[in-house]
Amino acid sequence: MILDWLLDGMVALLILAAALWTLAAPTPFAAVIGFVGFGLLASLAWVRLAAVDVALTEAAVGAGATGVILLQSAVRLRRGAAEVAAATPGRATTLLAGLLAGGLGLGLALAVLALPATVPGPAAEAAARSAEVGLGNLVAAVLMAYRGLDTLLESIVLVFAVLAVWAMGPDRHWGGIPGPRFARQRDGPLALLARWLPPVGIVIGIHIAWVGADAPGGKFQGGTVLAAMWVLAWGAGLVRPPSVADRRVRLVLVAGPLGFLLAGLLGAVLDGSFLAWPAALGKPLLLLVEAAMTLSVAAALALLVVGPPERRA
Amino acid sequence: MTEALTLLATIILGSVAAGLWRVLRGPAPADRLMAAQLLSTGAIAALLLLGAATGDPALLDVALLLALFGAFATVAFVLGARLARQR
Numbered sequence: 001m002i003l004d005w006l007l008d009g010m011v012a013l014l015i016l017a018a019a020l021w022t023l024a025a026p027t028p029f030a031a032v033i034g035f036v037g038f039g040l041l042a043s044l045a046w047v048r049l050a051a052v053d054v055a056l057t058e059a060a061v062g063a064g065a066t067g068v069i070l071l072q073s074a075v076r077l078r079r080g081a082a083e084v085a086a087a088t089p090g091r092a093t094t095l096l097a098g099l100l101a102g103g104l105g106l107g108l109a110l111a112v113l114a115l116p117a118t119v120p121g122p123a124a125e126a127a128a129r130s131a132e133v134g135l136g137n138l139v140a141a142v143l144m145a146y147r148g149l150d151t152l153l154e155s156i157v158l159v160f161a162v163l164a165v166w167a168m169g170p171d172r173h174w175g176g177i178p179g180p181r182f183a184r185q186r187d188g189p190l191a192l193l194a195r196w197l198p199p200v201g202i203v204i205g206i207h208i209a210w211v212g213a214d215a216p217g218g219k220f221q222g223g224t225v226l227a228a229m230w231v232l233a234w235g236a237g238l239v240r241p242p243s244v245a246d247r248r249v250r251l252v253l254v255a256g257p258l259g260f261l262l263a264g265l266l267g268a269v270l271d272g273s274f275l276a277w278p279a280a281l282g283k284p285l286l287l288l289v290e291a292a293m294t295l296s297v298a299a300a301l302a303l304l305v306v307g308p309p310e311r312r313a
Numbered sequence: 314m315t316e317a318l319t320l321l322a323t324i325i326l327g328s329v330a331a332g333l334w335r336v337l338r339g340p341a342p343a344d345r346l347m348a349a350q351l352l353s354t355g356a357i358a359a360l361l362l363l364g365a366a367t368g369d370p371a372l373l374d375v376a377l378l379l380a381l382f383g384a385f386a387t388v389a390f391v392l393g394a395r396l397a398r399q400r
């Protein structure tokens with residue numbers, strides 16, 4: 001008991017220290033390293049709160065993918081140092097924003113402490129009926145069945161995010177190859193790692209996506225791992241990003257949301273309501289949509305890291 | 314046994330805290346990156362111990378992800394530093 005308090009207290013203190021240091025970091029690079037460390041510790045905190053699904057998401061999407069996207073932004077922003085300095089808010093604005101955010105955090109903490117021991121809501125009923133969906137993992141059941149519409153919209157947001165990044169490129173590069181070019185590494189640590197890690201990572205990514213039906217995991221976490229493995233091979237110059245006009249890329253990007261939408265319409269035809277997962281086809285259809293979503297998440301995150309088109313195809 | 318494993322995880326996190334202090338000091342980006350690596354290695358060890366303490370196999374998956382992204386983050390930072398020098 002005391003040990004649990006000690007461990008949880010230490011995790012909480014470390015998170016606060018990482019957050020403060022990230023805010024006070026001297027360079028953007030250092031801040032991104034602090035942010036990744038913060039995400040790592042937050043992932044530990046979610047494990048301590050018995051929310052392993054969230055811990056996996058935090059480790060993959062929070063620390064991994066967001067960290068790399070922030071890093072890319074830091075590198076790109078170096079060219080516009082003057083504009084960044086001009087757009088950076090002054091000390092008073094920063095202090096005010098900090099006070100507001102701190103007040104909001106404090107209010108949320110007090111609200112959580114004031115919650116009754118048993119929270120009213122449909123959680124108990126959802127838990128009792130999750131077997132009907134054919135998913136042993138309650139989080140997956142909620143995401144795919146009870147709140148399917150949220151998950152569908154979330155998957156569509158990813159497509160829009162990629163479109164927004166592509167739209168950042170100048171008109172003359174539209175239809176070209178996105179992102180910076182990396183020289184092909186023939187030997188050295190990067191070449192070795194880029195050959196050695198992806199086979200392991202691809203297996204782990206598919207494993208995380210597959211066990212999501214019955215244990216913590218799922219398409220977003222698994223897809224992020226797959227994207228990271230492609231980014232690794234890209235960084236070592238082993239693969240090149242396809243042109244943004246390539247139909248196959250666009251197809252993979254929308255396969256998940258499109259499959260989800262079609263399955264939802266099938267539910268409307270067979271079961272009378274949109275996203276109803278018809279009982280006869282339930283589990284296989286669900287797995288098909290999850291597989292397509294894993295691919296689309298992987299493609300979207302990889303393209304977000306790569307960035308807007310920068311040169312002709 | 315559960316207590317012993319939790320205690321070990323706590324001690325490891327304590328050593329991670331010392332690593333975090335190293336992140337604070339820097340001074341070169343490489344120092345900070347090494348401390349972040351120590352952080353991820355320590356978190357993996359703590360997760361494996363906690364996984365054994367609670368008997369939850371899902372914690373092994375979290376540790377696996379941290380191991381993958383730890384290696385990946387190092388590469389990403391080196392590539393980022395290389396790009397920054399080119400521009």
